[in-house]
Amino acid sequence: MKDEKPDDRLPVLDLPSTSKTEPGLYALERDGARWRLSRRDFLTASVAAAAAAASQTAHAQVVCTSALAHTSAVRALAITPDGRTLASGGDDKIVKFWKVPQGAHYKSAPQAEVIWSSAIDPEGQLLVLGCGDKTVKLCSLSDGTVAKTLTGHAEPVYAVAISSDGRLLASDSGDRTIRL
Amino acid sequence: MEGPSGCGMPSAVQAVPAKEGAFRAAPSLSAEVYSLPLEGSRYLIYAPRRCAAFIADAGVVRVLADLEAGLWDESADPDGSLVKFLRSLEILDGPPEIWPVTGCTGDPQPVCVTLLLTTACNLRCTYCYASAGETPARHMSLETARRGIDFVVSNARKQKPPHFEVAYHGGGEPALNWRVLTASFDYARQKATQTGLGLRTSIATNGVLTDHRIDWIIANVSAASVSFDGLPAVHDQLRVTKSGKASSHRVIQTLRRFDQAHFRYGIRMTVTAAGISALPESVEFICANFQPDSIQIEPVYLLGRGHGEASAESDEFIAAFRAAQQRALHYGRRIAFSAARLGTLTNHFCAASRDSFCLTPDGNVTACYEACSEESPWASLLFYGWPDGQAGGYRFDLGRLNHLRSQTVDRREHCRACFAKWSCGGDCYYKSLVHNGPGEFAGAGRCRIARELTKDQILANIAGSGGLFWHNGRQPGCGQSAKLAEEKLP
Numbered sequence: 001m002k003d004e005k006p007d008d009r010l011p012v013l014d015l016p017s018t019s020k021t022e023p024g025l026y027a028l029e030r031d032g033a034r035w036r037l038s039r040r041d042f043l044t045a046s047v048a049a050a051a052a053a054a055s056q057t058a059h060a061q062v063v064c065t066s067a068l069a070h071t072s073a074v075r076a077l078a079i080t081p082d083g084r085t086l087a088s089g090g091d092d093k094i095v096k097f098w099k100v101p102q103g104a105h106y107k108s109a110p111q112a113e114v115i116w117s118s119a120i121d122p123e124g125q126l127l128v129l130g131c132g133d134k135t136v137k138l139c140s141l142s143d144g145t146v147a148k149t150l151t152g153h154a155e156p157v158y159a160v161a162i163s164s165d166g167r168l169l170a171s172d173s174g175d176r177t178i179r180l
Numbered sequence: 181m182e183g184p185s186g187c188g189m190p191s192a193v194q195a196v197p198a199k200e201g202a203f204r205a206a207p208s209l210s211a212e213v214y215s216l217p218l219e220g221s222r223y224l225i226y227a228p229r230r231c232a233a234f235i236a237d238a239g240v241v242r243v244l245a246d247l248e249a250g251l252w253d254e255s256a257d258p259d260g261s262l263v264k265f266l267r268s269l270e271i272l273d274g275p276p277e278i279w280p281v282t283g284c285t286g287d288p289q290p291v292c293v294t295l296l297l298t299t300a301c302n303l304r305c306t307y308c309y310a311s312a313g314e315t316p317a318r319h320m321s322l323e324t325a326r327r328g329i330d331f332v333v334s335n336a337r338k339q340k341p342p343h344f345e346v347a348y349h350g351g352g353e354p355a356l357n358w359r360v361l362t363a364s365f366d367y368a369r370q371k372a373t374q375t376g377l378g379l380r381t382s383i384a385t386n387g388v389l390t391d392h393r394i395d396w397i398i399a400n401v402s403a404a405s406v407s408f409d410g411l412p413a414v415h416d417q418l419r420v421t422k423s424g425k426a427s428s429h430r431v432i433q434t435l436r437r438f439d440q441a442h443f444r445y446g447i448r449m450t451v452t453a454a455g456i457s458a459l460p461e462s463v464e465f466i467c468a469n470f471q472p473d474s475i476q477i478e479p480v481y482l483l484g485r486g487h488g489e490a491s492a493e494s495d496e497f498i499a500a501f502r503a504a505q506q507r508a509l510h511y512g513r514r515i516a517f518s519a520a521r522l523g524t525l526t527n528h529f530c531a532a533s534r535d536s537f538c539l540t541p542d543g544n545v546t547a548c549y550e551a552c553s554e555e556s557p558w559a560s561l562l563f564y565g566w567p568d569g570q571a572g573g574y575r576f577d578l579g580r581l582n583h584l585r586s587q588t589v590d591r592r593e594h595c596r597a598c599f600a601k602w603s604c605g606g607d608c609y610y611k612s613l614v615h616n617g618p619g620e621f622a623g624a625g626r627c628r629i630a631r632e633l634t635k636d637q638i639l640a641n642i643a644g645s646g647g648l649f650w651h652n653g654r655q656p657g658c659g660q661s662a663k664l665a666e667e668k669l670p
Binding site for chain 2: 004
């Protein structure tokens with residue numbers, strides 16, 4: 001293929017005489033392997049674009065809130081069964097609690113180690129953390145205090161999960177074992 | 181952060197808020213905008229750094245061109261809807277655009293090492309870029325591998341990324357230096373445990389592996405890239421054993437075992453000029469039978485044993501790729517060409533200009549795993565480091581390294597006005613050397629492929645966003661260029 005220097009800038013086009021006509025917008029649809037174009041008006045498009053931008057702005061605000069939530073990487077998120085509380089944790093070794101969907105931060109619970117994983121029991125009482133110090137910590141969801149520390153893994157605990165009846169806890173570690 | 185003055189494009193334009201009411205202030209172009217002619221006097225309008233696009237007629241192009249020249253004819257938009265629409269896409273009166281240029285300075289501090297374990301290979305692919313097997317085999321020693329791992333671990337301890345990375349690659353088939361592969365892996369794991377850093381590993385393989393090695397890879401390696409050319413009839417003409425025998429059955433067995441284990445892997449297909457027509461069927465064969473995470477398709481590189489091959493960088497390749505994409509979509513899959521990657525905003529194609537740290541079997545440092553031989557005619561441009569005596573570590577030629585760092589699309593005059601430059605990142609430096617020599621980049625056959633397939637992706641995004649426009653400006657992928665620039669191609 002010939003190596004032509006590309007020039008896709010606006011003014012370079014040798015525009016046809018129709019360029020002085022009213023500007024037109026076209027909708028694109030796939031028609032099998034081909035594309036089909038149909039003329040639309042800018043009013044409809046501007047309303048749709050404004051709505052999309054507003055939606056993205058709302059999305060961006062949420063992302064912004066979460067980006068400021070921790071000082072380093074977020075590794076673990078868990079949400080209560082009623083969907084009203086979110087717990088987050090990660091490399092800054094702090095568990096933070098948030099109201100959902102408002103995104104209001106209302107409590108922090110510092111931990112000794114990096115938090116790699118988390119789960120909340122079906123009753124919404126217990127927060128389980130998989131930690132970088134190879135332990136699993138069982139914390140009270142109400143105040144974030146550690147009620148019990150489970151040991152036995154030889155590597156960080158990268159995943160935790162609780163059974164639907166709340167009676168069984170599984171932990172998965174870099175030591176390539178799953179403990180129940 | 182550098183300014184955009186060198187590219188001649190209007191970017192980082194100060195917003196001029198329009199006033200409502202009796203007097204309408206002239207809108208101001210606030211995006212780098214390109215227009216690509218389509219059929220029937222329609223134009224694809226594309227603002228790469230806004231991740232925005234739509235299709236319009238010549239009247240819109242004229243309005244935008246006038247605005248770029250500082251002209252504004254209010255009669256072109258009597259009801260103001262065009263301006264409103266363009267403002268919604270931040271093409272007019274928007275905030276400054278991010279300038280997607282990043283780079284490395286000072287001494288290299290990579291946290292990823294690519295170990296080119298051996299030049300030996302159990303295949304004799306007709307197009308092998310490394311001409312593997314033609315010269316006496318050179319194997320990396322464990323000491324060489326350890327030195328490289330020690331270097332990236334030392335860097336990672338200072339930088340504290342979540343993980344460091346060890347990639348096993350060729351110049352041959354890395355699994356043929358099995359002892360060093362497994363021992364270096366154990367060493368890297370040991371280092372990860374000692375330092376508390378995570379470890380990621382990957383391997384590029386031809387897939388002709390024993391059951392034991394397949395099992396080991398599944399159990400230990402994070403991900404693999406397997407070279408496989410699709411239909412056995414195609415694959416077996418190109419990827420043959422030392423004795424000229426077929427290899428597809430062995431690769432298929434490997435892929436099946438990977439699938440059974442839900443192991444993460446990608447397939448890397450090479451297309452020769454003679455094999456272009458079979459591409460759609462080959463892609464369908466893969467989609468129907470295997471579960472790879474990705475299918476990357478490249479026209480044959482005219483390097484090594486591929487030197488002298490007929491070029492597959494053709495319009496026929498583009499047509500076949502499009503047909504293959506349609507087949508893949510039936511299976512809910514997509515195929516990829518490395519330089520067409522809409523959604524990426526970067527001035528780099530790959531890590532070669534970002535201190536890529538690849539070690540040859542002899543322990544020398546090259547920026548490109550395809551330039552794996554010190555005898556390469558381009559070695560003086562791509563090799564930039566050497567083992568530093570017995571003490572460990574490396575000595576680097578910063579002059580060469582800085583030259584490599586400068587091989588970015590924002591510095592290429594040829595690419596200055598190309599709409600696809602911020603996603604292609606200037607394409608592969610090594611291939612441009614082979615195509616153009618060491619002088620100023622003057623384009624390559626791959627450019628047209630990248631441009632056409634990127635245009636396809638933009639059109640698909642418009643269609644997938646309701647058909648009127650695509651605007652992804654606030655989502656990761658736009659404005660997150662520094663992170664995306666770290667992306668390393670397989």
